Amino acid sequence: MNEPETQPKESHRGGGTVTMATVGRLAGVSQVTVSRALSDPTRVAPATLDRIRAAIATTGFVPNALAGALASRRSRLITALVPSITNIVYAAMIKAFSERIREHGYQILLSETGLDPADEETLIETHLSRRPDAMLLTGIHHTARARRMLLGAGIPVVEMWDITESPIDLCVGFSHVEAGREAADFAAAAGYVRAGTVSAGDERAARRKAAFVARFARHSDAAVEQVDFEGSASLERGRQGLAELVNGRGFSRGVVFCSSDLLAHGVVIEARARGLAVPGQIAVIGFGDQDFAAHVEPGLTTIRVDRPAFGRAAAEVILARFDGQSPPAAVTDLGFRIVARGSA
Amino acid sequence: MNEPETQPKESHRGGGTVTMATVGRLAGVSQVTVSRALSDPTRVAPATLDRIRAAIATTGFVPNALAGALASRRSRLITALVPSITNIVYAAMIKAFSERIREHGYQILLSETGLDPADEETLIETHLSRRPDAMLLTGIHHTARARRMLLGAGIPVVEMWDITESPIDLCVGFSHVEAGREAADFAAAAGYVRAGTVSAGDERAARRKAAFVARFARHSDAAVEQVDFEGSASLERGRQGLAELVNGRGFSRGVVFCSSDLLAHGVVIEARARGLAVPGQIAVIGFGDQDFAAHVEPGLTTIRVDRPAFGRAAAEVILARFDGQSPPAAVTDLGFRIVARGSA
DNA sequence: TTGTACGCGTTATCAG
DNA sequence: CTGATAACGCGTACAA
Numbered sequence: 001m002n003e004p005e006t007q008p009k010e011s012h013r014g015g016g017t018v019t020m021a022t023v024g025r026l027a028g029v030s031q032v033t034v035s036r037a038l039s040d041p042t043r044v045a046p047a048t049l050d051r052i053r054a055a056i057a058t059t060g061f062v063p064n065a066l067a068g069a070l071a072s073r074r075s076r077l078i079t080a081l082v083p084s085i086t087n088i089v090y091a092a093m094i095k096a097f098s099e100r101i102r103e104h105g106y107q108i109l110l111s112e113t114g115l116d117p118a119d120e121e122t123l124i125e126t127h128l129s130r131r132p133d134a135m136l137l138t139g140i141h142h143t144a145r146a147r148r149m150l151l152g153a154g155i156p157v158v159e160m161w162d163i164t165e166s167p168i169d170l171c172v173g174f175s176h177v178e179a180g181r182e183a184a185d186f187a188a189a190a191g192y193v194r195a196g197t198v199s200a201g202d203e204r205a206a207r208r209k210a211a212f213v214a215r216f217a218r219h220s221d222a223a224v225e226q227v228d229f230e231g232s233a234s235l236e237r238g239r240q241g242l243a244e245l246v247n248g249r250g251f252s253r254g255v256v257f258c259s260s261d262l263l264a265h266g267v268v269i270e271a272r273a274r275g276l277a278v279p280g281q282i283a284v285i286g287f288g289d290q291d292f293a294a295h296v297e298p299g300l301t302t303i304r305v306d307r308p309a310f311g312r313a314a315a316e317v318i319l320a321r322f323d324g325q326s327p328p329a330a331v332t333d334l335g336f337r338i339v340a341r342g343s344a
Numbered sequence: 345m346n347e348p349e350t351q352p353k354e355s356h357r358g359g360g361t362v363t364m365a366t367v368g369r370l371a372g373v374s375q376v377t378v379s380r381a382l383s384d385p386t387r388v389a390p391a392t393l394d395r396i397r398a399a400i401a402t403t404g405f406v407p408n409a410l411a412g413a414l415a416s417r418r419s420r421l422i423t424a425l426v427p428s429i430t431n432i433v434y435a436a437m438i439k440a441f442s443e444r445i446r447e448h449g450y451q452i453l454l455s456e457t458g459l460d461p462a463d464e465e466t467l468i469e470t471h472l473s474r475r476p477d478a479m480l481l482t483g484i485h486h487t488a489r490a491r492r493m494l495l496g497a498g499i500p501v502v503e504m505w506d507i508t509e510s511p512i513d514l515c516v517g518f519s520h521v522e523a524g525r526e527a528a529d530f531a532a533a534a535g536y537v538r539a540g541t542v543s544a545g546d547e548r549a550a551r552r553k554a555a556f557v558a559r560f561a562r563h564s565d566a567a568v569e570q571v572d573f574e575g576s577a578s579l580e581r582g583r584q585g586l587a588e589l590v591n592g593r594g595f596s597r598g599v600v601f602c603s604s605d606l607l608a609h610g611v612v613i614e615a616r617a618r619g620l621a622v623p624g625q626i627a628v629i630g631f632g633d634q635d636f637a638a639h640v641e642p643g644l645t646t647i648r649v650d651r652p653a654f655g656r657a658a659a660e661v662i663l664a665r666f667d668g669q670s671p672p673a674a675v676t677d678l679g680f681r682i683v684a685r686g687s688a
Numbered sequence: 689t690t691g692t693a694c695g696c697g698t699t700a701t702c703a704g
Numbered sequence: 705c706t707g708a709t710a711a712c713g714c715g716t717a718c719a720a
Contacts, residue, residue: 060496065473067713070410070696086439091430110454129409152404235636292579411697414712
């Protein structure tokens, strides 16, 4: 047997790169047959298949998904953008999302955007350059150019964790404004006439707080004292928040609406350290119903959002888009629920 | 002007895909010049550059990184595998890692492996198919085939969060065994003669615990009561752990070594709920020195590991590899430190 | 069941 | 400073 055509020059680096052609040569078939063996084993003769599999094993061949994506125009990649991966809220959603989506052979390219839409825009562009088959975004505020790029990409785009009438494409979230309002109604119904807030984090937290404050004003004349922190929530800031409320604003009794359970827990700890009864003197409402919320003392009254459900729902609508059949609803409102425990 | 060559047939989908060729046509240059304008603007005439930039803006062109990677044999992609992204320990490391690595133009493809090395093996293969320029792994236990594939890939590989004499390539971690031992010495030195443990999570947690138990036996004859949970740590399990220790094992006084701060916090809460003084009757040692550890009551005595430092160090060694100059140390021991607070 | 030819959108190399 | 031209490794026709 003589070599067909010219010798393919070996790769730049060392011994190297194993390709389907290499595997094919070893198995006595062409590159295409190897490709077929991998994508649909039933389309190649059993005996051939065995030889190909053996060749793959001895060479340690790993397919090049880059080349595959380029040729097929499908990357099997989904990119996801979240403000922060260390924030359990986003991490939990992403976890559920990727578990569901991975079952269908997709991988997740994940990046943190921080809080600046301009940074997000840059990231959207780099992510788009990987030619993802779909994109998952957090929130509904994006720059105009970001929207244009997304639209132009012609792929399913899901905006998660917030809700809007006019999503770029798809949207899975809940109303932060409604959540703030309901918390205010709950607090008023529970009989609290004074209220304060401790907030940190992103713009959505601010929106919940604003809604709480506005709604609480309907129930009580007392001004709502507000403590806001830049950056992310922490137990420490919860403690500082109550300290400021008590020392700086003369807040001695009432309910404190927090933008996260972590802050709420901090408020509880600080209250107890100061000898203030919870909920007797200081009542606390958190947000998120995180794992620990039910198990601290007293249990945290909080706003529950089913985070994994958001990730799963996002995966569903994307898969539905892929599927082509059943076009998914443009907007999915997963809602929230106030769960009353000991703290308020 | 007449059209050169044949009409390139338009893409399958709608109006479609903008390529460098499209941009070039609009700017009156060839595709190659567009490529150059993007990779090294100084190599094209200012006037040309302007026209190209204008064309890019009007077309909304986003480069295809897949094609670029295929041609250049560099994907600018780094894949990372962690047991869980919702675990703050891993999330914090990844965060620091990607911040550092992104400055150099790399993106992170992240996946969760869970706790099974076999699952990890599968994931390593799919990740490798994306032809990453480097790979970040958690821990030092991998299947033989995984090691082979990694070696065969010929890229920098970092094993993070644990330490070994014989890394696949590079290793950035600390000794979990040493950590367990030092905790035992610390506990003994503090005068505790009875000890218990509450553990959850991965194999590394088990190793710390085993080391603690073995070492504590040098100091005291009292058997160490051990409560182990499957799955991940939570506040609730911390509470259950102490409950089991007290009710089930007759543990009424001594120090409890926990595999995470979250568990430790749970133990503290349960102790106080039972009217047991902390650290008077029940002393607690955590692990991780997480944000909240210093701010709960009493402050948690714990083993501090500088998680962001692991991520950064991992980034550094990879970048050093890329750089080619300064070959990085194969193993970096970042150590740990016991920080004594109120709980023990 | 298997193979040939071609294109996917870039980068690398060599000319001009 | 700019342009041809050939890879890069694989999928998709179409043919045998």
